[in-house]
Amino acid sequence: MNFLLPLTGSFAQPAAENPTVAMIEAAFAHHGLDWRYLNVEVAPADLGDAVRGARAMGWRGFNCSIPHKVAVIAHLDGLGQSAQIIGAVNTVVRQGDRLIGENTDGRGFVAALRQEVDPAGKAVVLFGAGGAARAVAVEMALAGARQITIVNRSAGRGQALVDLLNDRTPAQARLAIWDGPFAVPAGTDIVIHATSVGLYPDVEAMPAIAIESLTPAMVVADGIHNPPLTPLLRAAQARGCRTVDGLGMLVQQGVIGLKYWTGVDADPQVMRQALLALRL
Secondary structure, three states, rough: OOOEEEEEEEOOOOOOOHHHHHHHHHHHOOOOOOOOOOOOOHHHHHHHHHHHHOOOOOOOEEEEEEEOOHHHHOOOOOOHHHEEEEHOEEEEEEOOOOOEEEEOHHHHHHHOOOOOOOOOOOOOEEEOOOHHHHEEEEEHHHHOOOOEEEEOHHHHHHHHHHHHHHHHOOOOOEEEEEOOOOOOOOOEEEEOOOOOOOOOOOOOOOOOEEEHHHHOOOEEEOOOOOOOOOOHHHHHHOOOEEEEEEHHHHHHHHHHHHHHHHHHOOOOOHHHHHHHHHOO
């Protein structure tokens, strides 16, 4: 039996309540894989010991959540391309005797988005500049997005992301300050919300976006997975926009991680159904 270890910085949820555990274990069962995915609480001071333990026991890989995504890098043997640019790791893969850090946050988002639109050559408006937004922005740039406008309340953090994109990726990036309802510019192809506004339990919270500026030509994506259909997505659909929900992003992260660890192309519909059964 093979094991995968998610390292969490907060109290570990029971498997029946943890979305990632539920969808990964469902994929293992569906594909007949004799694997287990265990949720383990690791204090920041114990992170090094936990990684050394996973290495010594031959674990095939593990996930990292906040606050371990950056600190874990010091305990690894190398980084994938996007993890190196983003400066954070959420997935670790054993390659022989080496532990390699990857970041599937943004890649999962782009994979879900591609079911509606190819980012290549597109103009993107992205709300937020935190960890999730950083991962999504980098992967959108690597996927060929032509122009990325980062909309953020903090000029410092927003400009840091803009500089990263301009310096390390082919995309052209610029900053717009988010100081009120933001009107999405005409000609925008893809609108991405990558903040925590609207996340459970604040399920009726709405990001300050001028809904009347959305047009049917735009694809609107929300990184919030709980609930899957956020007020922003409902409003965008009412405007005739195609939409992409955060549940698809979470599923695709799992699909990518499973491919890294097992070599199997997991069925995303099995994983999505496992998440929907949790009534997110």
